[in-house]
Amino acid sequence: MTDPEGEHDRAELERLRAEVRDLRARALTHPLIAQAQGIVQERYALRDADSAFALMRRASQHRNVRMRTLAEALVTLPRPDERAPLWFPRRTLTAEPALTFPAARDTGTGSPGAVLRAVLSQTLAVVDTPMGNVQLVDRARGGLRMERHAGLTEDFVDFFAHVGVEGTSCAQAARDIAQVTVRDVASDPVFTESAREAILAAGSRACHSVPLTTAGGLCVGMVSAHFDRRVEGMTAAQLKALEEVGAQTGRWLAWHDRTVLLGALEYLHLLGRGSGRR
Incomplete structure (x- = not known):
């Protein structure tokens, strides 16, 4: 009834x-x-x-x-x-860099929105999970700003609309410019307690963050995958595929800027x- x-x-x-x-x-x-x-x-x-x-x-x-x-x-x-x-006056124009990963070819490029949707789709396909999000570096405020998401609750999106330079795994990945795997959200010390509670409430038990990097090694954004279970880590093949996705996307974003x-x-x-x- x-x-x-x-x-x-x-x-x-x-x-x-x-x-x-x-x-x-x-x-x-x-x-x-x-x-x-x-x-x-x-x-x-x-x-x-x-x-x-x-x-x-x-x-x-x-x-x-x-x-x-x-x-x-x-x-x-x-x-x-x-x-x-x-x-x-000294600006030089260069050709749009190619994005060769499958999701980019399927989605098409030409706009940051399309590229960010593609990188999120490809990342989730590589690690086989429906939950994830993409952030860009917020040049005005510092930290990272949420741009795209999939499979996450509205409360999660609201809480992590902007994150600072501490207290989350994506912040650590941006600071270290390296991929970060959190095998168990409930026990990993990288999170503040409020961030931990928000992630667990969304049904995420583990996560993996990949920096979007320029040719010069600058982090311009982040793509993160979330899992509904604890994980042991990514395989070498997954890490390599995700590194390439992050590098290609970072170069494209730098070109767009x-x-x-x-x-x-x-x-x-x-x-x-x-x-x-x-």
Whole structure:
């Protein structure tokens, strides 16, 4: 026998949780975008913040770059010479690096979202689990920011939306720039107690994290797989396959930053020099 009132209460609880998650995400993103608006308004002597936002939106759409990504770059990169026509006069364009692992070929590339979905899919296929997530380095705040996930609870996603430089296995993998296996979440000392509880509550009993690394060895993100059982570790073949996935993805993300993201900033600079009162 169904319980309509109970079903309604559960649906309402889930709606409220979703609303809280959305508000929390907006609260994290809004200050960054507002800071970037202020930078653009001051830099190009624009009338108001709305004019700055309009330029940012045009640049974002022109190169299909997320507004948050554009704002993060505006806040963290050195300012250009406002009198110069180019923000990055010595920038060189290179070809998009190939992604050869099967999930990338199946999904297609061309956008960070597609690439991150592919790396997550490939990682989960290699280790044979349905649970995992992908994070990118948060240049504005430090730590890692959740970008994609599969098979994990909304509470898990909410709790780990952003992680710092300590207290999780993914943070350790980013710090050491090395793959990290947690064989038993319940006993591994790498986690803070709150992080441990959140992982166990999501049904994860073990996990494995793989850094996404550039050709120069810089960690730009992380892909992690979660297991509903304790594990003994990855095989040599799995570790090698995951290392290649992490290296290819890291190189692609670095190329995107140098080529597409900087192209969006160049376009914004062009718009700003033509719109300001200087």
